Amino acid sequence: MVLLSGAEERIAQLDAVLPTSNEDFRNLKLVGHFPDADQAAREFDFMRKRERALQTLAVLKPREQPSYPPDECLPGTRINVLADVIHRLLSPSDAHIVVLSDVEGSGKTTVVQTVAEYFRGLRRLAARLFVNDSATADARDVIKAVALGMAQCHPHIETAICNVLSAYPKVLDDPIDQLFKKLLLGPLEATKVIGPFVIVIDGINAGTINHIVDYFTKLPAAFRFFVTCRRVDTTARYPPNHTNFLNCFPRLSAAFCTTPNDNIWREFWNHSRIQLASPLMMESDDRDISVYIHTRLNAIIDYHTNIQPNWPPKEDIQEFIRLSGNLFLWAAVALDFIQGRRSYQPYARWNTVLEADLAVADVQGLLETIEKSSASLRSTS
Structure with a gap:
């Protein structure tokens, strides 16, 4: 006291x-x-x-992001692709939007995540957006989200964008052309920061990408975009008379994940500020998918402590790799099914996949097989 x-x-x-x-x-x-x-x-x-x-x-108001980040590429995989991406994003070039196209499940998002984390470590990641295809995302949402990311990456950009928001309180209600010019183009041109600053956007739908690409090509080259596009067929969507067109552009640098749309190619392939990268399915061989499958199998063996030695046989693993067709989505779905719960024995599930007479990389057939067999497997596990 x-x-x-x-x-x-x-x-x-x-x-x-x-x-x-x-x-x-x-x-x-x-x-x-x-x-x-x-x-x-x-x-x-x-x-x-x-x-x-x-x-x-x-x-x-930033868009909702996944509650947990997507996986990165496993060590030792996608080496050539990742080296090309990083080299292109760090190299000065007016072609600051580079597009990677491939089929669903080929591993685009893991490449995107790996590149994003690399540039985050360099303090050069301006924005990373993962947008669900089923969401009602439009170009306006993307512009606002990119503006927020830009503001957070450099104090001069933050000041410029804040000045716009203060001077034009209703700018977010402006027509999209004016929104882009006031909120992004004007502030970024005025600040003249030294890049590169990398923007990664994954999962934009086809209706959005046609608008957004044209806008982003007008931004200073210091701001570089890493873009992926989804397509159904590995040969059907090249520009006319350019069957090997994508092989001529083994570079990446921005991320939109879209539904297939011929307009995307018309928008991209003849633009001086956009580069098209080789598809992952064409670049990849069995090595990457083999590393993934072996890693997952080791995790399954650790998860089920009573697994027999030398399971599964090497020849079965090779057949499993062949059936995947280098498609990571196929392998992930199959291995999730095989792992099941701790009370399940994975042997029967493994045999179900191998004996289902599936076509290579047949995700739909795999899902139908899993649906038909799950009930009986649960009852006998």
């Missing part, structure tokens, strides 16, 4: 001299209370500006 004697008076004395505004910080120096008042005042200014900036940027 003795220590508290006179505490109220001391608090009152301190309160009388503590700064309550930026001007108070400067006045302190004059009376000798705080010799570094100028530095404190600058920090006070900065904190107030950051607070106002965060309040201003809140109107952009």
